[in-house]
Amino acid sequence: MDTTSNTKKMALIATKGTLDWAYPPFILASTAAALDYEVSVFFTFYGLQLLRKDLNLKISPLGNPGMPMPMGMDKWFPVAGTALPGMEAMMTSMMKSKMKKKGVASVEELREICIESGVKLIGCQMTIDLFDLSPDDFIDGIDYGGASTFFEFAGESDVSLFI
C-alpha cells in the first residue's frame, strides 16, 4: 500500500443484514469512492447477508418504533401488530416500491457501483465458520479475513465507521 499518497481512506464495518441497514454502508462507500477515497468495507455477522449473490433483504417493523408506517398503521397495529405473520413481507414490499418511486437506488445497484469503483469488500471469516456459510453463497471478488485484516486498512484511514 502506498502510504506516501494523499489519497483519503475510509474503513467501514457493516454489521446489519436488513434492507434498511444495507443502505448506509453502500451509500457511504459508493459516494466516498466518487470523492476519490480508497474504501474498504468489512462485513461481519448479519452484515454478511449484504454480500450474498441473491440478496433477499427484508425490513422489519418489529422493535422499530421509529419506522414511519403508512396510512396510520401504527395506530391500527400497535406493537403486537408488527409481529403478525406477513407483516415483514408487506413492509418489505411497501418499502421497496416507495424507494423505487422516489428514485432511490436498489441495494444491488449500489453494491454494483461500489464494486465498479474499486471498493474493497471483505467478508468476516469467523462469521462464515460460525454460521456454516459457504463462500459459494457470496459474490465473486471479495476477500476474506479477520479483525487484524480490518486494522491493516482501518489504522491508516481518515474515516472509520461502525454500521
Place this chain on the structure above:
Amino acid sequence: MVDYDERLDATGLNCPLPIIRAKKALAGLSSGQVLEIVATDPGSVKDFEAFTRQTGHSLLESKEGDGVFTYLIQKA
C-alpha cells in the same frame, strides 16, 4: 449561458446517484471541459457544492427553476 460539452440527465434520481453519475460522466471528459447536470433531488444543491470542493472540479453554475436543478461543472 455557458456552453457545455456533455449533458447528464439525473432527474428522478435520489442521493447518492446524481453525484455518482456525475463522477462517471466527468471521467469521460478532458480537463477544462464542462458537464451540465440536470437533477430533481433538492439535496443535490449542497452535495454538488461539497463534491466540487472535495474533488477540485469547478462548479461554474448552480441554479433552480420549477423544481429542476441545473449545474455546470468544469473538469479540473
